[in-house]
Amino acid sequence: MSEVDELVDKLLQELRRGTITIGVLSQLDKPQYGYSLVSILSDKGMHVEPGTLYPLLRRLEKQGLLESKWDTNEGRPRKYYLLSRKGKEVFAQLKNEWKSIVGNMEGLLRESEETNDGNG
Amino acid sequence: MEMVERYIYAVTQRLPQGQRIDIAEELRGLIEDMLEERNDGRPVENTDIERVLIELGSPAELAEEYRGTSRFLVGPDLFPAYLSVMKMVLIITVSAMGIIFAVETILTPMSILHHFVDLLISLFVTATQVFAWITAGFAAAQYFGVAPPGLSGGYNRKNWNPSELPPVPDKKKQIKRGDVLTGIIFSILLLVLVRFSNHLFGVLLFEDHHLEATIPFLNEEKLLELMPLIYLMVAIGIVKEISKLMAGRWTKNLAIANLVINGAIFLLAMFILRDQAILNPDFVQQLSDSWGISKQQEEYTTIKTVWKLSYNLALAAFVITLLIDTVTGFYKAFRK
Structure with missing residues (x-):
């Protein structure tokens, strides 16, 4: 891997880290267990390692954003997570913040492209 | 499946007692889910398990993700103070024992060998004690988060005020x-x-x-x-x-x-x-x-x-x- 690729990889990882939380919160209107969430997110283009997602779910639960329940009816016991009331509130605010970030970023990137086009 | 249990044990062992059972259960389910999906009905072999475990990451890494924070005996904030206190106290104790050795040798020069052996023994015992107690003190300060601001660099990390900057x-x-x-x-x-x-x-x-x-x-x-x-x-x-x-x-x-x-x-x-x-x-x-x-x-x-x-x-x-x-x-x- 070239140095540029390595750097891009590292920066991309940092970039993704923050988006995972919003991604997870967006999918927990209905109860999901960890691995089903991995599949759902992956189907929608967000690849999360289980080793990252499971601890994250637990942290969000500890912060009071998620509620959890063990389901032992099926073949193997699974822990289902669901947005709590506080979680819904936090997600709604995060969503707005995210939209404004996207808007700002688009503006910034458009500008830089225009400048580059003008120069080059 | 023995390897799965070994993996789960290695992870949970690094976690607080109260969370171990829950996390173990969750991990077991996760690994079974992953195996099921990867194999699609094929019987599970050891190499499959290994691949899944490698994908999950080393137990230390996963446990760290779960804990959310790194653990220190004496963290980076306190470490400089820890080092300098340790150095000072060791220098003082070693000099004190050197002085006592010199005095005893002046008083009874014939037993210099005896005094010297005494010196070596007490150097070892005291140095060990000093090391242990200073470390214990700083570790306690770290654990309970009660380090006086003077020791941890002079100001509060989160709510620091520029006026508190040491001159x-x-x-x-x-x-x-x-x-x-x-x-x-x-x-x-x-x-x-x-x-x-x-x-x-x-x-x-x-x-x-x-x-x-x-x-x-x-x-x-x-x-x-x-x-x-x-x-x-x-x-x-x-x-x-x-x-x-x-x-x-x-x-x-x-x-x-x-x-x-x-x-x-x-x-x-x-x-x-x-x-x-x-x-x-x-x-x-x-x-x-x-x-x-x-x-x-x-x-x-x-x-x-x-x-x-x-x-x-x-x-x-x-x-x-x-x-x-x-x-x-x-x-x-x-x-x-």
């Missing part, structure tokens, strides 16, 4: 670590001298390079009585040095504290020396006897005069030293 040290006001160390070691040296005073603190009479007898300056009986006060005085002196070290530079408050402590030392010393009872009352007689001088001779009067003069000079030197120390503190604190 760039002014070379002229700075308190040098070496000076503080010298002060403490000197106090200990003085204490050892006084403690062994009937052998050391007096006129040493040598015969063939061999300590024959000592005519002590101090009255052994009275000294034993006053020893607690002397310990107190040395302790106050050491507290003074340590507070100088913690302040790091001369300030108005430190100069005032220095004045108060020096005042206390002065009063204690005056109390210890009152009526000159602590002096050896027979000093002049004993010295004259050992030199074969009788009371009628002129030399006897000379010895007596010199003895009295020496006492007054020593007292004056002590008071002047205290005065200079106090005034220097104020001078350094207030000069620009």
